[in-house]
Amino acid sequence: MSLVMLLVLLAILLFVGIPIAFAIGLATLATLLLTIDPGPALATVAQRMAGGLNSFALLAIPLFILSGNLMAQGGIASRLIEFARAMLGRLPGGLAFVNVIACTLFGAISGSAVAATSAVGGVMIPAMREEGHDRDFSAALTATASTTGLLIPPSNILIVYAVASGSVSIAALFVAGYIPGIMVALGLMALCAVRVRREGLPKGQPHSPMEVLRACLDALPSLLLIVLIIGGIVGGIFTATEAGAIAVLYAFFLAVIVYREVSIGDLPKLLLKSAETTAIVMLLIATSTAMSWLLAYENIPQAVSEGLLSLSDNPIVILLLINLALLLVGAFLDMTPAVLIFTPIFLPVVEQLGMSPLHFGIVLVLNLCIGLCSPPVGSLLFVSSAIGGTSVSRIVRPLLPMYMVMFLVLLVVTYVPATAEWLPALFGLYGD
Numbered sequence: 535m536s537l538v539m540l541l542v543l544l545a546i547l548l549f550v551g552i553p554i555a556f557a558i559g560l561a562t563l564a565t566l567l568l569t570i571d572p573g574p575a576l577a578t579v580a581q582r583m584a585g586g587l588n589s590f591a592l593l594a595i596p597l598f599i600l601s602g603n604l605m606a607q608g609g610i611a612s613r614l615i616e617f618a619r620a621m622l623g624r625l626p627g628g629l630a631f632v633n634v635i636a637c638t639l640f641g642a643i644s645g646s647a648v649a650a651t652s653a654v655g656g657v658m659i660p661a662m663r664e665e666g667h668d669r670d671f672s673a674a675l676t677a678t679a680s681t682t683g684l685l686i687p688p689s690n691i692l693i694v695y696a697v698a699s700g701s702v703s704i705a706a707l708f709v710a711g712y713i714p715g716i717m718v719a720l721g722l723m724a725l726c727a728v729r730v731r732r733e734g735l736p737k738g739q740p741h742s743p744m745e746v747l748r749a750c751l752d753a754l755p756s757l758l759l760i761v762l763i764i765g766g767i768v769g770g771i772f773t774a775t776e777a778g779a780i781a782v783l784y785a786f787f788l789a790v791i792v793y794r795e796v797s798i799g800d801l802p803k804l805l806l807k808s809a810e811t812t813a814i815v816m817l818l819i820a821t822s823t824a825m826s827w828l829l830a831y832e833n834i835p836q837a838v839s840e841g842l843l844s845l846s847d848n849p850i851v852i853l854l855l856i857n858l859a860l861l862l863v864g865a866f867l868d869m870t871p872a873v874l875i876f877t878p879i880f881l882p883v884v885e886q887l888g889m890s891p892l893h894f895g896i897v898l899v900l901n902l903c904i905g906l907c908s909p910p911v912g913s914l915l916f917v918s919s920a921i922g923g924t925s926v927s928r929i930v931r932p933l934l935p936m937y938m939v940m941f942l943v944l945l946v947v948t949y950v951p952a953t954a955e956w957l958p959a960l961f962g963l964y965g966d
Contacts, residue, residue: 608789641683864905
């Protein structure tokens, strides 16, 4: 009854337009009031919310948010686009491939799918239309390609999962996301190749060797950030939180001193924007932690585990059911609360099936990445359609084959643990 009450209240609050963080907190409090008195209920929810934020690892989130905002406005996106254009722009319909590469690189550097969609889409969607690509396809491709930045580090959602699981290091998760993220990018590029061949799009403008060299040199300082951050974490030079601080300093250096796209006068606005985003994320974490505690208090994870394992003892079937459930969750719920609420529910189940917490973390995030591109709530759809001058309903059709590509990658990652575990084990970050 508690679970039914919680879900019904949450659905009603979201339906009437209550912000998701407040909806989660109010639904949690109302459900808890069914079992204990108002005073202890209020105190318990407040304590759980405060306790959910009491983690040193979460300090990395505002730092990566600030570095991502500096990069989004610091001219990094335009240089990465030109770099990708110099590499692949000469291919037939080459701007589709450029879009995927630019979104992947910028998403990996900034750690934000929304920032990648906005920064790259603002340039690439109009350019792709001029090359002959359909506007709806261009917007759909930008939205799906931007999700790769949530798998390839630095990624705030992987930090949230590390905190929620309590058993996986951020460094291991960061390294584990590389292969699945690259698989998604390659899958989307293969889809673009099929479409370009079918439509017979012309070749792009070739770049001279000097133009290629200039584009590489312009993009090199931005690309070095990935080497700096991941190299430092893998090498044990600094933690993920310290890496966030270094990312801010490096992004400031690039945006203000090297590229000179951000002035000192722009910094207060960027700081305020970063603070607002951080406040939203932290409130989501706080209320989601309280709801996660309530579910544990009501023994919901144990009930779900017993229910799933009673359906079948076949790991393939159980993992497929969990994936389908997470895909449905991702279509309606934001990534942060989804990770905090469903990690303690599904992690015990998959561990009984032999799946490691590291592997499950990548599978979970990949599921929710697909949710970011799924109606009715997928935020990337709204951003991309607005930039492309189209509507969400119009880009759903070209999205369908992209969904299939991402779902196929999800199945491979789910059933082939090495896709997530091989690189961390290679660097001695996970396993024996």
